[in-house]
Structures are given as structure tokens and as C-alpha cells.
Amino acid sequence: MEIPWIIEPQTIIKHQLLEQYISPWMAILFSTQERFNNPETLLYFDVFCGPGIYYTDRTKTTTCNGSPLIVAAIADSGSNLPPIPEQSCH
Numbered sequence: 001m002e003i004p005w006i007i008e009p010q011t012i013i014k015h016q017l018l019e020q021y022i023s024p025w026m027a028i029l030f031s032t033q034e035r036f037n038n039p040e041t042l043l044y045f046d047v048f049c050g051p052g053i054y055y056t057d058r059t060k061t062t063t064c065n066g067s068p069l070i071v072a073a074i075a076d077s078g079s080n081l082p083p084i085p086e087q088s089c090h
Contacts, residue, residue, distance in 0.1 A: 003051065003053055003054065003055055003060075003063060004051050005051070005054065005055070006054060006055045006056070006057060006058060006060070007054035007055065007056060007064060011050065011054070011066075014067065015064075015065075015066070015067060015070055018067055018070055018071070019070060019074070022070070022071055022074050023074055026074055026075055029042055030042065042075065044071055044075070046067050046068060046071065048067075049066060049067045049068045050066045050067065051066060052065070052066040052067075052068045052069050053065060053066055053069065054066055
């Protein structure tokens with residue numbers, strides 16, 4: 001997979017904010033799903049998610065996760081379900 005671009009400063013801020021609020025929010029969503037006896041189904045849409053992975057600088061030697069992979073990792077760690085073996089980002 002070709003990584004399309006270098007991460008921008010505003011995207012770094014978005015990811016920092018996302019990491020702070022998504023864990024508590026996921027806990028609420030998972031508890032709601034459990035009440036409805038459907039804990040394995042949770043849909044999350046980020047219509048401004050970008051490519052899912054970015055280069056960290058112009059050298060293009062290191063990468064960082066984008067918001068879809070950040071959210072998937074937090075969802076995997078916060079659920080009582082087995083981890084998702086592969087993330088598909090579209």
C-alpha cells in the first residue's frame with residue numbers, strides 16, 4: 001500500500017483529541033450494545049478519516065496510524081470480544 005501523504009499538524013491535533021475522548025465514548029457504546037444483547041456489533045463512521053496511515057515527516061522513513069486505526073485499536077482493547085485480526089480501512 002502506498003502512503004499518500006505526510007501528516008499535517010492539524011491532523012496530529014485531531015488524533016490527540018480523538019485518543020482522549022474515544023475510550024470513554026467506546027465504553028458507553030459497548031455497554032449500550034450489551035444491554036441490547038448485541039455486543040459484537042458496533043458501527044463507527046469517521047467521514048474525515050484520511051488514509052489510515054501517514055508518514056511522520058518529509059524523510060518518509062517512519063509512519064503513524066490515522067484515525068481509523070486509532071479507533072480500531074481502542075475498540076479492540078475496550079471490548080470483551082477477541083481482537084479483530086485485520087482492519088480494513090476505506
